Amino acid sequence: AEGTRVNSAYCQQTLSADRAAHRLGEPVPFFGENDTDSVAYKYRKWNVDEKTQLVARCELNGVSESKGMDKGKPLLTLVKALNEFDSKVTGIDWRLKIETQRGAVIANELKNNANKLAKWTAMAMLSGAEQIKLGFVSRLHPRDPNSHVILNTQTYKTTDFAQQINLKESTMWGAFKLILETCRKFPDGTFLCVKDPSKGLLRFYSFEEKATSMF
Numbered sequence: 597a598e599g600t601r602v603n604s605a606y607c608q609q610t611l612s613a614d615r616a617a618h619r620l621g622e623p624v625p626f627f628g629e630n631d632t633d634s635v636a637y638k639y640r641k642w643n644v645d646e647k648t649q650l651v652a653r654c655e656l657n658g659v660s661e662s663k664g665m666d667k668g669k670p671l672l673t674l675v676k677a678l679n680e681f682d683s684k685v686t687g688i689d690w691r692l693k694i695e696t697q698r699g700a701v702i703a704n705e706l707k708n709n710a711n712k713l714a715k716w717t718a719m720a721m722l723s724g725a726e727q728i729k730l731g732f733v734s735r736l737h738p739r740d741p742n743s744h745v746i747l748n749t750q751t752y753k754t755t756d757f758a759q760q761i762n763l764k765e766s767t768m769w770g771a772f773k774l775i776l777e778t779c780r781k782f783p784d785g786t787f788l789c790v791k792d793p794s795k796g797l798l799r800f801y802s803f804e805e806k807a808t809s810m811f
Contacts, residue, residue, distance in 0.1 A: 598741045599679050606677035606731045606746065607634050607657050618659045618670060634658060634675075638723055644773060654723030660751070674720040674754075677731035678705055678712075680747075682738040690734050694748045701732065706761060717763050720754040728752045 611634055620636040636656045644650050657675035661667070683689040688704045706713060720728050729751050736743040758764070775798070779787070788801045 598681075602679045602733050602744060603677050605744075606733055607675045609746070610634075610675050610729060610731070610749070611658060620656065640722065640724070644769070644776065648776065650772075652722060655719060656723050656725055658729075660727055660729070671726040672724060673727045673729050673751075674716065674723065674725040675729045675731070676716045677733045678709070679744070680732070680734040681741070682735075684738075690732055690747055694732055698748070698750065702760075710761075713761055714763050717754065717758050717761060718768055721758060721763075721765055721768070725754055728754055728757055 620638065634657050638654045638656055640652055640654055642650045642652075655674070656672050658673045659670040660673045662669040662671050680686060680690045683691075686704065686708060688701060690701055693701050716728065719725075729749060731746055732748045732750070733744050734747050735741065736745055752760075775789070778800070782800070782802070786803045788803070790799050790801065791797075792799060
């Protein structure tokens, strides 16, 4: 819950209040007039194999202006925040290292939260976001989960960050196809897929037959 709140608040604070909102297609139909979530949904389709098409709803949080050769060009951006709750637990003090040793902070997060960073990067790749804006947010006090401070913000090119964390798109699609082929072996029904927290296993639970399959 804390991570969700931090991400939502950080995303709002990265927006520019003096510029008009960037419109991407039609308005989100299930948002009310007072909703302030800075998210746009982009529906994309891929041909997984000869008999399978994947349709996914992908998220984007904003646009940034390019500063390179295409200066002024809007770059689709995914905005996320990493949250430090206690440096004694995470192993590195962000307040001391974030300015001079940002690489060490990222490396430590990769060790502790590799799945989270890989998930965000995969989201950016699937949505077509050219950039990932990553915030480093810390609790004001380790025992207070409601008060935070933004220590730093770093913007990465999606392709560069994927290479940095060794995430390959071919590997992503290979893993998806393996799950797909496994599911095709099951009889028709409703299943729940759960990652085993302590082992490299995905477990599939059948609600009707109360049986378990895993790989």
